[in-house]
Amino acid sequence: MVLEVSRWSPPEIVEVAVSEDEREWVPTANPGVHVRPLLFDTVRGAWVNVTRIRTTGLITRHAHPCPVHAYVIKGQWKYLEREWPATAGEYVYEPPGDIHTLTGHEEESLTMFWITGTLVELDEDGKTTGYADVFTRIAQAEAHYEAVGLGADYVKKYIR
Numbered sequence: 632m633v634l635e636v637s638r639w640s641p642p643e644i645v646e647v648a649v650s651e652d653e654r655e656w657v658p659t660a661n662p663g664v665h666v667r668p669l670l671f672d673t674v675r676g677a678w679v680n681v682t683r684i685r686t687t688g689l690i691t692r693h694a695h696p697c698p699v700h701a702y703v704i705k706g707q708w709k710y711l712e713r714e715w716p717a718t719a720g721e722y723v724y725e726p727p728g729d730i731h732t733l734t735g736h737e738e739e740s741l742t743m744f745w746i747t748g749t750l751v752e753l754d755e756d757g758k759t760t761g762y763a764d765v766f767t768r769i770a771q772a773e774a775h776y777e778a779v780g781l782g783a784d785y786v787k788k789y790i791r
């Protein structure tokens with residue numbers, strides 16, 4: 632049996648994960664926190680990015696109904712609810728249902744996240760304040776690329 636790549640198989644993505652082109656870093660609602668998109672998976676409802684944190688203190692409190700995988704490339708960060716910091720070289724599995732408050736460290740951190748499903752933003756009382764999914768993340772990146780001159784269509788190279 633000879634295996635061939637199916638014509639239905641989507642194209643691969645090969646990118647420098649920690650981009651040196653600042654235009655590829657999308658600002659978030661949190662000053663000092665940028666995300667560098669790598670994949671927007673519109674079929675599974677998931678996305679992959681490198682998150683760059685250059686701020687200390689509380690960043691965001693949220694719930695994940697679906698799993699998250701993280702690999703810390705550089706630096707460290709912490710969830711207020713946990714004893715451990717996530718440090719360079721470590722892999723973190725956030726199980727479905729996890730609720731945590733991300734906090735930055737003095738040193739810059741870089742982490743690759745693979746986020747599935749939805750990220751539900753919460754206030755201090757645990758009340759829902761918003762959400763993110765692959766489609767809100769696409770819209771955020773699209774608007775940023777347009778604003779920095781790359782053009783809104785630049786987002787297409789990350790969409791599968």
Ligand code: FE
Binds near residue numbers: 693
């Ligand atoms: Fe999270």
